[in-house]
Amino acid sequence: MQRASVPYFLILPSFLLAAAIILWPLKEIVSLSLHDVNRFGMLKDFIGLEHYRSLFANPDFIAATWRTLFWTAAVVIGTLIVSVPIALILNEDFYGRGIARILIMLPWAISLTMTAIVWRWALNGESGMLNSALRDLGIINTNIQWLAEASTAFPMQILIGILVSVPFTVTIFLGGLSSVPEDLYEAAATEGAGRWDQFRLITLPLLKPFINIAFVLNTIYVFNSFPIIWATTQGGPANSTDILVTYLYKTAFRMGRLGEAAAVSLIMFAILIIFTILYVRLAMREEKQ
Amino acid sequence: MAGLQIKQLAKSYGAMNILHGIDLEVRDGEFLVLIGPSGCGKSTLLRMIAGLEDISSGELWIGDRLSNGLPPQQRNISMVFQSYALFPHMSVRKNIGFGPKIRRESAAAIDAKVGKAAETLNLHDYLDRVPRQLSGGQRQRVAMGRTIVREPDLFLFDEPLSNLDAKLRVQMRTELKALHQQLKTTMVYVTHDQIEAMTMADRIVVMNAGRIEQAGSPLELYDKPVNKFVAGFLGSPAMTFIPGTLERGDGAPKVRTDNGTIIPVGDTTAASGQPVEIGIRPEHYRLAPDGNGFAYHVEVIEPTGSETHLFGTISGVAVRCVFRDRLAPEPGTQLSLTVDPAKVHVFDAKTGNRI
Amino acid sequence: MAGLQIKQLAKSYGAMNILHGIDLEVRDGEFLVLIGPSGCGKSTLLRMIAGLEDISSGELWIGDRLSNGLPPQQRNISMVFQSYALFPHMSVRKNIGFGPKIRRESAAAIDAKVGKAAETLNLHDYLDRVPRQLSGGQRQRVAMGRTIVREPDLFLFDEPLSNLDAKLRVQMRTELKALHQQLKTTMVYVTHDQIEAMTMADRIVVMNAGRIEQAGSPLELYDKPVNKFVAGFLGSPAMTFIPGTLERGDGAPKVRTDNGTIIPVGDTTAASGQPVEIGIRPEHYRLAPDGNGFAYHVEVIEPTGSETHLFGTISGVAVRCVFRDRLAPEPGTQLSLTVDPAKVHVFDAKTGNRI
Amino acid sequence: DTVRVTIAEYSKGTGPYFEEAAKAFEAANPDTKIQIEVVPWDSLQQKLTTDISAGANADLSIIGTRWLLDYVKEGIIAPLDGNITPDFKARFIDTFLTPSVMDGKVYGLPIAASARAMYYNKDIFAKAGIDTPPATWADFKTSAEKIKALGTETYGFGLQGKEIETDVYFYYGLWANGGEIVKDGKSGLDSKAAIDTATLYKSFIDGGLTQPGVTSYSREDVQNLFKQGKVATVITAPFLSGQIKNEAPNLNYGVAPIPAGPDGGKGTYGVTDSIVLFENSKNKEAAWKFLDFLFTTEQRTKFDKIEGFLPVNAEEAKDPYFADNADLKVFTSLLPNARFAPVIPGWEDIAQTTSNAIQKIYLGQGEIEPTLKEAAAKINETLK
Amino acid sequence: MSKKLKRSILFWLFLSPIVVVILFPYAVMAISSLKSATEVLNPTWWPDELHWQNFPEMWRTSGIASALANSLYVSGLSTALTILVSIPAAYALSRYQFAGRNAFRQFLLISQMLSPIVLVIGLFRLVAGAGMIDSLNVLVIIYTAFNIAFCVWMLQSYFSTIPRDLEEAAWMEGASRTRTLFTVFLPLAVPAMVVTAIFTFINAWNEFVIALTMLRTEGSYTLPIRVFSLVAGRYTVDWHYVMAAAFVASVPVAILFAWLQRYLVRGLSIGAVK
Ligand SMILES: Nc1ncnc2c1ncn2[C@@H]1O[C@H](COP(=O)(O)OP(=O)(O)OP(=O)(O)O)[C@@H](O)[C@H]1O
Numbered sequence A: 001m002q003r004a005s006v007p008y009f010l011i012l013p014s015f016l017l018a019a020a021i022i023l024w025p026l027k028e029i030v031s032l033s034l035h036d037v038n039r040f041g042m043l044k045d046f047i048g049l050e051h052y053r054s055l056f057a058n059p060d061f062i063a064a065t066w067r068t069l070f071w072t073a074a075v076v077i078g079t080l081i082v083s084v085p086i087a088l089i090l091n092e093d094f095y096g097r098g099i100a101r102i103l104i105m106l107p108w109a110i111s112l113t114m115t116a117i118v119w120r121w122a123l124n125g126e127s128g129m130l131n132s133a134l135r136d137l138g139i140i141n142t143n144i145q146w147l148a149e150a151s152t153a154f155p156m157q158i159l160i161g162i163l164v165s166v167p168f169t170v171t172i173f174l175g176g177l178s179s180v181p182e183d184l185y186e187a188a189a190t191e192g193a194g195r196w197d198q199f200r201l202i203t204l205p206l207l208k209p210f211i212n213i214a215f216v217l218n219t220i221y222v223f224n225s226f227p228i229i230w231a232t233t234q235g236g237p238a239n240s241t242d243i244l245v246t247y248l249y250k251t252a253f254r255m256g257r258l259g260e261a262a263a264v265s266l267i268m269f270a271i272l273i274i275f276t277i278l279y280v281r282l283a284m285r286e287e288k289q
Numbered sequence B, C: 001m002a003g004l005q006i007k008q009l010a011k012s013y014g015a016m017n018i019l020h021g022i023d024l025e026v027r028d029g030e031f032l033v034l035i036g037p038s039g040c041g042k043s044t045l046l047r048m049i050a051g052l053e054d055i056s057s058g059e060l061w062i063g064d065r066l067s068n069g070l071p072p073q074q075r076n077i078s079m080v081f082q083s084y085a086l087f088p089h090m091s092v093r094k095n096i097g098f099g100p101k102i103r104r105e106s107a108a109a110i111d112a113k114v115g116k117a118a119e120t121l122n123l124h125d126y127l128d129r130v131p132r133q134l135s136g137g138q139r140q141r142v143a144m145g146r147t148i149v150r151e152p153d154l155f156l157f158d159e160p161l162s163n164l165d166a167k168l169r170v171q172m173r174t175e176l177k178a179l180h181q182q183l184k185t186t187m188v189y190v191t192h193d194q195i196e197a198m199t200m201a202d203r204i205v206v207m208n209a210g211r212i213e214q215a216g217s218p219l220e221l222y223d224k225p226v227n228k229f230v231a232g233f234l235g236s237p238a239m240t241f242i243p244g245t246l247e248r249g250d251g252a253p254k255v256r257t258d259n260g261t262i263i264p265v266g267d268t269t270a271a272s273g274q275p276v277e278i279g280i281r282p283e284h285y286r287l288a289p290d291g292n293g294f295a296y297h298v299e300v301i302e303p304t305g306s307e308t309h310l311f312g313t314i315s316g317v318a319v320r321c322v323f324r325d326r327l328a329p330e331p332g333t334q335l336s337l338t339v340d341p342a343k344v345h346v347f348d349a350k351t352g353n354r355i
Numbered sequence D: 001d002t003v004r005v006t007i008a009e010y011s012k013g014t015g016p017y018f019e020e021a022a023k024a025f026e027a028a029n030p031d032t033k034i035q036i037e038v039v040p041w042d043s044l045q046q047k048l049t050t051d052i053s054a055g056a057n058a059d060l061s062i063i064g065t066r067w068l069l070d071y072v073k074e075g076i077i078a079p080l081d082g083n084i085t086p087d088f089k090a091r092f093i094d095t096f097l098t099p100s101v102m103d104g105k106v107y108g109l110p111i112a113a114s115a116r117a118m119y120y121n122k123d124i125f126a127k128a129g130i131d132t133p134p135a136t137w138a139d140f141k142t143s144a145e146k147i148k149a150l151g152t153e154t155y156g157f158g159l160q161g162k163e164i165e166t167d168v169y170f171y172y173g174l175w176a177n178g179g180e181i182v183k184d185g186k187s188g189l190d191s192k193a194a195i196d197t198a199t200l201y202k203s204f205i206d207g208g209l210t211q212p213g214v215t216s217y218s219r220e221d222v223q224n225l226f227k228q229g230k231v232a233t234v235i236t237a238p239f240l241s242g243q244i245k246n247e248a249p250n251l252n253y254g255v256a257p258i259p260a261g262p263d264g265g266k267g268t269y270g271v272t273d274s275i276v277l278f279e280n281s282k283n284k285e286a287a288w289k290f291l292d293f294l295f296t297t298e299q300r301t302k303f304d305k306i307e308g309f310l311p312v313n314a315e316e317a318k319d320p321y322f323a324d325n326a327d328l329k330v331f332t333s334l335l336p337n338a339r340f341a342p343v344i345p346g347w348e349d350i351a352q353t354t355s356n357a358i359q360k361i362y363l364g365q366g367e368i369e370p371t372l373k374e375a376a377a378k379i380n381e382t383l384k
Numbered sequence E: 001m002s003k004k005l006k007r008s009i010l011f012w013l014f015l016s017p018i019v020v021v022i023l024f025p026y027a028v029m030a031i032s033s034l035k036s037a038t039e040v041l042n043p044t045w046w047p048d049e050l051h052w053q054n055f056p057e058m059w060r061t062s063g064i065a066s067a068l069a070n071s072l073y074v075s076g077l078s079t080a081l082t083i084l085v086s087i088p089a090a091y092a093l094s095r096y097q098f099a100g101r102n103a104f105r106q107f108l109l110i111s112q113m114l115s116p117i118v119l120v121i122g123l124f125r126l127v128a129g130a131g132m133i134d135s136l137n138v139l140v141i142i143y144t145a146f147n148i149a150f151c152v153w154m155l156q157s158y159f160s161t162i163p164r165d166l167e168e169a170a171w172m173e174g175a176s177r178t179r180t181l182f183t184v185f186l187p188l189a190v191p192a193m194v195v196t197a198i199f200t201f202i203n204a205w206n207e208f209v210i211a212l213t214m215l216r217t218e219g220s221y222t223l224p225i226r227v228f229s230l231v232a233g234r235y236t237v238d239w240h241y242v243m244a245a246a247f248v249a250s251v252p253v254a255i256l257f258a259w260l261q262r263y264l265v266r267g268l269s270i271g272a273v274k
């Protein structure tokens, strides 16, 4: 009925823009990762997969990879678990809802790095306000050195990660919730569905596409997220909180091994692609059923 | 199973009053039909009974429980929505089986119930489609199915058959009646279909502008409407009214219209000389066998197959008559009609109340 | 203004065939009513005419233009959707005035048109509400309003009155007829209401399962249904069928049912001894004045006010009769009935076609 | 023509100072425009890397002198010898110029210089009954134990264990014990001196003589603890005294040399940042002129006063501000023993490896000897 | 009414832990920004003296005013541009079937996957090659490109929930596709557009790495660069100024939230299918 070219015409601008920021840099990175490169990105000999080989022989890299997967899973799943009930509440009508919405979105108002820096400061062992607050409340009596070792630092970083992902996620969900017609809940309620059943059988399935967006995008963002870990521990002490991005940053800009860094980023890219394609396939198959 | 007691129930949206103190008792096991013009508050009343709409004032008793604040889940009510409210992400099967599923019935039991409902509703071929892929009538049937698989204390139906064809509608009507007979569950049913109302109801409630005009058995309402509104609303085509003056001469009272036409009326409390309006249902006009009835000027003839509808005037007032026979008078001719005086309703010209 | 020519129009969703080659001509200025059971493809056909649904095969001519690929905006068609499709973010006023606004008519002109439509539709009090705040019937009226403010080449109506009460429906029907008379615009109208179909249509098209069963004037369809489907579908309550064998003895043909009941029939091409089914409309039964008709065993009596519906059996077959008079036979009694032989329809027992 | 200068931001005074200097210079040289591009220190390496990789780098830039070799090796930086006159050269205190000399050529000028000494809290020392700052590490430990005995949650040794210069904090002990970072092209991390130092530091930590959780304290954090009187000592650069003046004016502190080892080994850390001229600069002459201007005594004095750096200019050092400042005198007196980061390729790599190893030891996650040996082996790899 | 009150109390109780955690850094920020230079290192919750003058001083010394303007310019413009580009794409994805539809969606996702930290080298070479460094407009375009994927995905999911027959009704009334988009479709998509607008704005508002790489001169710096330079690697950090700056930087965004949140949820309130 329509000229077949219309949709292509419609997606063209976005396609061009997205392609511009990805294709050219991607080509650069690929060639960096296959060459011996000086610290300023000048290509020397072609060395094939040498960078990859040395990476996979590096226990720090392997450890960082596993940690990254854990970090991503923990933050993303934690975020979703926290965000769904919050979004549901914020979608209800109650006194102070507007304020509550603003409050929940507030962590977004300051850049991630700034938030992370404030947290780093608040987590300081001796002059951090978290310890002093906890002491005032009588919860602890000796200061906890939050960032001194991974066992306390990493959970805190995950917590911060969740905290700063919540606004984004809640906002997506709110947008999604607004598309569920009210009478479906009414019908479900008269059929005897309690709040939980309504949530399980109506809200959740209708929110599915939005949960999928939140899940996929959060995964990508968290997987690539740099500031929280960098600002609090720079991946330390002794690489024990390194994730792939911080590892990559150090490799690239501290050590000046751009080739290896490019290889790291391509490996990260591959992990993400495999993950999302699997997920998107799965989600779409479900949608079709 | 439960009856309903509604006391001075009122509803307002902001400053707008939609229901002005409804008093109504629905007996346990009764089939109650709500009718009234579009926008008079039928759906609103139903939704208040279901617990979907806050009660502005008054009391709602379900069984012997004051239920004003009870959430809908706890009322054990089943309802067909005027908007259907089908779950767009569920197949027809899942939509119909929703209630039993919530009640954690076994898969086999759910299957059986859904199967039975689909049978009744002629939906077996569509069980695996989603609502988006259904026609309007099919959707409505799914909404109906979702309701009838349950065994609630109270059924609420909001125009559940409006999108079905006549044949299916008759069939569904019978099924619903049978369901009611079998379950003896109280049912409150909103409809615009006169026949539905008349044939299904134990009692009909006529609403108008947020008030109850009359409640009673179908024939009571048909035969003895308390006022012009009920008289005019019930029956299709509607009753027409002719103004005139009551005259009690020798014995039988009659009404003299503005141009002097005389129409004999039955029992009435009206005083002689009182201005009245008489109402006659279109189907009660008969051709005067001997030509000595009152004059009817035919203007338009509309055959419907089984009947013939005539449009014309009596004493200058537009009047529609319906004849079972297929008549074919020329437009412009004059017929002589009579009406059984017992079938002429007399209303006070001022208040509109039956007298 | 434009007529329609539809040639072998077909529609399928994937492997599912919904319309199987529809051939239909709608004359310029004609009022065509589409009826058929729920899900038979009426809305689909309408949507194809409107350009909202792709045409799988066949040709659609609007006026003298092959319009298969024409976008809906360029067809100058106005349509009332079965789902209303009101714009939820616009007031009633804006909804109704949408078309003229799009056509950049002056604010004053729009206002006037909206005012007039609101008048006709009894919507003046609701002009500033949004659809969410309206009752079902009010929504439907708004949908109607949006359509009638325009002067398109073709009107399409998809069950536009199904949610209105009888009185309003009659009124709307008259308005629509008047509109048609005045504009002489072609109208295609889907309805489930028999009376609507019979009274409004210049021609009725009966559809079934994606095919046209019969097209013709209302009385043609009522009097001479080409097959059992049309006969059974048109008329409410529906015609019932009684199987038997045709016998041509001395002169007038008659049918002998399984238990030997004899029913005289009118003109028919059926051969003597041929197995047939006869169809009789419920309203055509008469009490045999002298008691020498055929036997009817009464089971249930259902008074509707103006009529009395009887359920019972003739020769073991369930048959419904409708009488204008208020009868009150006891269930279980036996009545003697007759039917004017000209009103008995004879169908081939195998093919179901009229013979 | 325009000379673009990338400036690392040391403090809030950095940007304004250079803007002002640029204006002054432009006033004197109307046909040259100076464009100052201020970059936060932490992002400097990244910025330089991207800039250079796209050939969009400025004409002049500040870089850490310790990175210089890596840059020179790539042929990115232009030697300045052609412009340097003996006169010009004579402006500098030699110690600070030498780190920028490679293969006999001057590749950068020391824009910022500093050294490290030990700040100590006189009040805490007095409370614990200590009169003089510790001269040796053994003394230091005894003093720290006395301070711990006060039981006031104050700690004798403010030990840095996180982020930039974590390794340097370790070198103080290493040098005192007679060790070297790199000796004969091999890492000194597996030497006895290194092992002794690690053992010593670890004994401080285990004895509760340092603030708890050292691996969560960066240089800033330890300085802050010192300002708050929570640690009795901190080893850091001159600029701390400036901060104390502003933020903790009541703090009663002194500055002393870093403690010596058992054999009298001493060492402070000297650092310079260099300003370099890029090989691809199209305005080398104008750029040089600006450099010349920046290294006049007047400009140097102004800058070092703002930032709290040590004078690199001999004339400047005579300025009463530097000459009569008790704190600064300690730093200048230490300069003869100052050691600079060795001129080796991959310095950051080595520093990182060292930091990691030390952090592991501080955390008790690795036995001292094997951890150091492993790190040394890794460093030797890099050095090859 | 009292039902609503009860509900409100319950909800706030539930929200309170998260609200406390969210507000914690803000409290730290707010309190620290009012402390004096000497006090700012002490973890006290209530300063001895409120140093309001921190704000004007910070304003004067940090050059935050022009940074604020730059950030508003970049964020505002890229938000507008992103939405402009995303709407047609999302519309095409939700209303047309065409070959490559899924491929395009996945491509968009893939465009998000490379960490900006790496991407920046390649991007910078591209921009430098075009001779467009130090331009805020280049930032606008890059930010737009980065946000397209999210916006298109989000809008598309939402668009799919808008009943088709509303559009159809508009077409029948003679409205062109474009007209329909603007008069019928988009007004219903307001919540989704608000979400995407907030998202794009925030991303642009907070972005650091790319801005740092592309921008050169004081006059063009955006807020994050300004605020970070107060902390990042200086020998001494004036925490009270940093906190004051961070606070000021978050105010415009908070105002934006306050304004937009009301548009965020506006149920379609159309029956499921009727
Ligand atoms: N998207 C779809 N996919 C598959 N089947 C569909 C789809 N849409 C409609 N149908 C089927 O097409 C048939 C015709 O639908 P249509 O809406 O035209 O019926 P109708 O005659 O208007 O019925 P009603 O009177 O109930 O509105 C129905 O059986 C319906 O289930």
Ligand SMILES: Nc1ncnc2c1ncn2[C@@H]1O[C@H](COP(=O)(O)OP(=O)(O)OP(=O)(O)O)[C@@H](O)[C@H]1O
Pocket (backbone or CB within 6 Å): B013, B016, B018, B036, B037, B038, B039, B040, B041, B042, B043, B044, B045, B082, C126, C132, C133, C134, C135, C136, C137, C138, C163
């Ligand atoms: N949210 C609302 N705000 C204001 N008025 C409303 C709202 N909802 C409904 N109304 C009004 O309340 C009145 C009663 O509505 P209701 O839906 O009960 O009518 P109804 O009797 O079911 O009509 P119909 O037969 O047309 O469905 C109508 O006039 C309607 O316009």
Ligand SMILES: [Mg+2]
Pocket (backbone or CB within 6 Å): B042, B043, B044, B082, B158, C135, C136, C137
């Ligand atoms: Mg209603």
Ligand SMILES: [Mg+2]
Pocket (backbone or CB within 6 Å): B135, B136, B137, C042, C043, C044, C082, C158
């Ligand atoms: Mg339909």
